[in-house]
Amino acid sequence: MPGKQGYFPADSMAVRVMSKRAVGLTYGERALVVGATNPLLYVGTAENTSHRETPYNRLALTGRLFEAVFLGTKAEADRALDFTRKKHERVVGGLPEAAGPHHPAGMHYSARDPHLMYMTMAFTFDSAEAMHDLLVRKLTDGEREGLWQDFVRWAELFGMPRSAAPATYREFRASFDTYLASDQLFLTAEARLVGAHLAGAEKQKYPLPGTLRHGAPALALIVQGSLPLRIREIYGLRWSPADELAFQIAVRTMRAVHFRPRLAPAGPLRIALRGPSAPSYATLARGERELIRSGRPSMPGVDTTRRAQETA
Numbered sequence: 174m175p176g177k178q179g180y181f182p183a184d185s186m187a188v189r190v191m192s193k194r195a196v197g198l199t200y201g202e203r204a205l206v207v208g209a210t211n212p213l214l215y216v217g218t219a220e221n222t223s224h225r226e227t228p229y230n231r232l233a234l235t236g237r238l239f240e241a242v243f244l245g246t247k248a249e250a251d252r253a254l255d256f257t258r259k260k261h262e263r264v265v266g267g268l269p270e271a272a273g274p275h276h277p278a279g280m281h282y283s284a285r286d287p288h289l290m291y292m293t294m295a296f297t298f299d300s301a302e303a304m305h306d307l308l309v310r311k312l313t314d315g316e317r318e319g320l321w322q323d324f325v326r327w328a329e330l331f332g333m334p335r336s337a338a339p340a341t342y343r344e345f346r347a348s349f350d351t352y353l354a355s356d357q358l359f360l361t362a363e364a365r366l367v368g369a370h371l372a373g374a375e376k377q378k379y380p381l382p383g384t385l386r387h388g389a390p391a392l393a394l395i396v397q398g399s400l401p402l403r404i405r406e407i408y409g410l411r412w413s414p415a416d417e418l419a420f421q422i423a424v425r426t427m428r429a430v431h432f433r434p435r436l437a438p439a440g441p442l443r444i445a446l447r448g449p450s451a452p453s454y455a456t457l458a459r460g461e462r463e464l465i466r467s468g469r470p471s472m473p474g475v476d477t478t479r480r481a482q483e484t485a
Contacts, residue, residue: 179246180330186316187323190301191243195308195427197450200300201236202371202396207404208296209368210358212272213289217282219363221264227465228367233458237451239297242330244449254330261285261332273359287337294328294338295349300399307399308427318342353401360407369408372397395423 181187190196205228209215222231241253264284271278282289302320305312312320321342329335339345352358360368372393397410398420405412 186319204300209364213282215364229461230458233454236454290333291337298324
């Protein structure tokens with residue numbers, strides 16, 4: 174919980190933003206969807222994960238680890254950092270096939286590569302900033318700079334050299350927006366499938382148990398509506414006028430609730446406003462496991478045979 178003696182004090186921008194549950198429940202999916210357009214990051218993760226066919230379990234694990242560093246005690250953060258460090262030691266390889274003009278077959282990737290560590294942080298920061306602006310309130314220039322510096326420190330804890338990241342938020346924003354508009358973005362066939370699934374292309378099909386099943390489509394709508402237009406176009410996601418209207422209503426409701434909690438409706442958008450999101454991520458992962466045990470794959474169409482053969 175915020176306020177514990179961790180790496181980030183209770184009044185830091187990192188804690189103030191990441192403890193907002195509207196941010197905690199949405200930024201991870203958005204970051205994974207946008208980040209999947211980086212072939213080295215996506216393939217490097219997909220080829221070295223036990224959650225290839227269970228994206229929600231991967232999301233839950235990542236969210237729990239990130240939250241431990243942002244909001245936990247130093248002991249909790251250190252355990253998460255040590256776990257991640259050991260996992261990353263084995264994430265190394267090359268692209269099995271070409272992924273666009275900038276990523277030829279055989280191109281090397283490593284979880285310890287400073288630039289890839291920076292890009293992981295950049296996608297995460299961009300989504301946390303975007304969801305806070307969208308669902309809570311717009312940050313001031315000073316708050317953005319403070320949040321940026323906290324995220325750089327966060328990435329350093331995971332091993333990123335400080336020199337790998339832009340010195341200021343303004344420099345980051347200019348370079349990252351240029352990157353998102355460039356032809357470096359590319360979706361492999363699997364990344365397109367998984368990213369569209371996480372973005373809620375079929376908003377009614379979420380593997381959640383109990384009452385959370387009713388809230389998931391609203392959160393999926395918010396995540397998909399928050400994506401830059403170019404990202405939606407790359408995925409080929411349909412976005413109708415009805416979707417836009419529902420999205421705007423959901424966003425206005427969430428923002429209003431943060432200023433007047435008593436306005437929270439009894440329904441899918443009624444969530445605790447502040448605190449860790451790890452319990453919700455755990456519920457998400459449990460729902461996915463239940464789905465798979467019932468014989469219905471969470472991620473239909475993802476070919477896991479190659480990785481199984483490679484690791485046998």
